[in-house]
Amino acid sequence: MTAQADHADPHGQTGRAGLFVEIKDVDLAYGEDAESLAVQGLNLDIREGDFVAVVGPSGCGKSTLLKLVTGLMPPTQGAVYVDGNRVNGTLSFVGMAFQNPTLLPWRNTLRNIMLPLEIVEPHRSRLRREKVAYLEHARNLLRTVGLAPYESKHPWELSGGMRQRANLCRALIHDPRLLMLDEPFGALDAFTREELWCVLADLRRAKQLTVVLVTHDLREAVFLADTVYVMSSRPGRIVHSRRVDLPGTRTLETCYEPAFVDIVHELRGHIERVRCDGPQGIADVPTA
Amino acid sequence: MSPLRKNLERFSPVIVTVAMFVAWEAVARLAKIPSYILPPPSEAVMAGYEFAGPISKHALQTLYTTLAGFGLAVVFGLLVGVIIGSSKLLYRAFYPILIGFNSVPKVALVPLLVIWFGIGTVPAIITAFLISFFPVVVNVATGLATIEPELEDVLRVLGASKLTILLKVGIPNSLPYFFASLKIAVTLAFVGSVISETVASNAGIGYLMMSASARFNVPLVFAGLIVIAAMGIGMYAIFATLEKRTTGWAFRS
Numbered sequence: 001m002t003a004q005a006d007h008a009d010p011h012g013q014t015g016r017a018g019l020f021v022e023i024k025d026v027d028l029a030y031g032e033d034a035e036s037l038a039v040q041g042l043n044l045d046i047r048e049g050d051f052v053a054v055v056g057p058s059g060c061g062k063s064t065l066l067k068l069v070t071g072l073m074p075p076t077q078g079a080v081y082v083d084g085n086r087v088n089g090t091l092s093f094v095g096m097a098f099q100n101p102t103l104l105p106w107r108n109t110l111r112n113i114m115l116p117l118e119i120v121e122p123h124r125s126r127l128r129r130e131k132v133a134y135l136e137h138a139r140n141l142l143r144t145v146g147l148a149p150y151e152s153k154h155p156w157e158l159s160g161g162m163r164q165r166a167n168l169c170r171a172l173i174h175d176p177r178l179l180m181l182d183e184p185f186g187a188l189d190a191f192t193r194e195e196l197w198c199v200l201a202d203l204r205r206a207k208q209l210t211v212v213l214v215t216h217d218l219r220e221a222v223f224l225a226d227t228v229y230v231m232s233s234r235p236g237r238i239v240h241s242r243r244v245d246l247p248g249t250r251t252l253e254t255c256y257e258p259a260f261v262d263i264v265h266e267l268r269g270h271i272e273r274v275r276c277d278g279p280q281g282i283a284d285v286p287t288a
Numbered sequence: 289m290s291p292l293r294k295n296l297e298r299f300s301p302v303i304v305t306v307a308m309f310v311a312w313e314a315v316a317r318l319a320k321i322p323s324y325i326l327p328p329p330s331e332a333v334m335a336g337y338e339f340a341g342p343i344s345k346h347a348l349q350t351l352y353t354t355l356a357g358f359g360l361a362v363v364f365g366l367l368v369g370v371i372i373g374s375s376k377l378l379y380r381a382f383y384p385i386l387i388g389f390n391s392v393p394k395v396a397l398v399p400l401l402v403i404w405f406g407i408g409t410v411p412a413i414i415t416a417f418l419i420s421f422f423p424v425v426v427n428v429a430t431g432l433a434t435i436e437p438e439l440e441d442v443l444r445v446l447g448a449s450k451l452t453i454l455l456k457v458g459i460p461n462s463l464p465y466f467f468a469s470l471k472i473a474v475t476l477a478f479v480g481s482v483i484s485e486t487v488a489s490n491a492g493i494g495y496l497m498m499s500a501s502a503r504f505n506v507p508l509v510f511a512g513l514i515v516i517a518a519m520g521i522g523m524y525a526i527f528a529t530l531e532k533r534t535t536g537w538a539f540r541s
């Protein structure tokens with residue numbers, strides 16, 4: 001830890017105390033020139049156990065944000081800290097799920113959701129010896145999302161909503177501390193989507209997860225999250241954050257209460273603004 | 289589906305095949321085409337019956353060279369396919385050469401093979417190998433390259449190595465492509481072995497047809513053709529069944 005003092009980076013290898021995820025002045029360019037910046041001057045702090053939603057216009061860098069936090073992509077500038085350590089490579093205590101469920105067609109539901117256990121240590125080396133316990137664990141998880149009767153079905157025998165439930169289970173099977181969701185319900189019909197909101201809210205409550213949800217659906221964001229962040233259009237950065245301080249446990253009825261609708265309205269206003277203003281902060285881009 | 293339609297679908301291959309032979313027979317007989325130009329199928333069958341001994345001996349030889357070449361193509365095709373399919377760099381590096389090899393007409397290589405290995409079995413096996421190798425490589429490589437990027441992200445976050453992703457996802461994902469290529473490759477292998485036998489061999493159906501046509505025994509030539517076609521259909525059917533059995537999941541989604 002003494003080496004930290006003479007480290008060039010004022011922040012060193014450790015983040016600020018008390019924060020689970022800290023994104024600090026991050027730029028990310030997909031190409032060489034400044035024009036290819038996907039996110040610029042990105043700052044975001046997440047405490048452990050928080051449920052954070054990120055909204056913003058299409059192409060603003062929301063998926064990029066997820067890739068930065070999970071270590072799939074290193075920042076061009078700045079640093080990302082998760083659980084106190086600078087992100088450098090991928091993090092196996094993260095679970096991820098995308099809009100496309102990407103279940104393996106040759107595996108049944110149970111074996112599909114157990115895939116991460118065959119990869120992540122320590123499960124990987126224990127899996128064979130403690131097969132019974134792991135099967136029990138997987139079946140329990142399937143039960144909580146209502147998929148228990150479908151454990152031996154293959155993906156093509158499941159509906160879109162069921163596949164997405166299985167996808168969530170696969171992201172959670174190794175008991176991650178951080179769940180990253182990229183528009184997980186984007187391709188579902190409105191009823192199924194609302195059903196899955198409740199499934200996700202229950203899962204999160206039961207497991208004390210930290211969740212980052214990227215979505216286009218403002219109602220979804222307000223319903224699920226503790227804090228909603230609005231990103232500017234490309235190059236993306238956080239332009240607004242809104243704490244969702246609705247009292248009590250939220251139910252689908254909550255979506256029709258004036259306080260809820262007000263927050264959705266307010267966020268919509270912010271999105272409209274960033275879309276009309278065009279890329280914000282483009283003036284700060286150093287000319288090459 | 290009505291039962292009539294179901295039956296029609298089931299027997300349609302037989303119906304079409306029989307109809308083709310009937311039409312051929314009718315045209316050859318009604319137009320009085322001399323049998324040294326286009327013999328009716330009945331004559332070809334008669335010739336086949338008459339020369340059943342030599343035909344089966346040569347057919348076995350052709351089957352042997354074909355399957356040997358095909359076997360090599362499967363082994364090396366899988367190997368090369370996995371290698372170039374799992375590395376962008378190698379894919380880029382080797383693709384032009386593979387295309388080049390595939391574009392060379394294999395018949396043009398036979399004289400070269402004869403210089404190197406003499407006439408007979410070896411050039412036939414190698415020609416069969418060369419012609420059936422490419423579809424296996426391309427299909428295996430394609431199967432590996434079509435892994436969904438999101439799935440790769442999900443697994444990479446968990447710390448999966450390239451090898452793990454290849455074993456858990458890449459190879460199973462490419463199996464349907466691989467088995468689909470087998471049925472194509474095996475029919476191509478027949479093309480290769482027969483070409484080589486007609487040019488540079490003293491055994492095999494290709495050789496038999498060559499020598500029969502030199503003696504103007506055109507019905508025997510056609511008998512040879514029918515035997516090759518039958519073997520091709522048989523092998524295709526075997527590998528199509530194998531494909532369904534092993535990768536049935538790929539046909540349902």
Ligand SMILES: Nc1ncnc2c1ncn2[C@@H]1O[C@H](COP(=O)(O)OP(=O)(O)OP(=O)(O)O)[C@@H](O)[C@H]1O
Pocket residue numbers: 030031038057058059060061062063064065234
């Ligand atoms: N692999 C890549 N190579 C080059 N540019 C990329 C790549 N991935 C994303 N981009 C660009 O970076 C920007 C941000 O992409 P990102 O996928 O993070 O957007 P997003 O906010 O998730 O969009 P959406 O809401 O449509 O999913 C986009 O303008 C996109 O064109």
Ligand SMILES: [Mg+2]
Pocket residue numbers: 062063064182
């Ligand atoms: Mg996205």
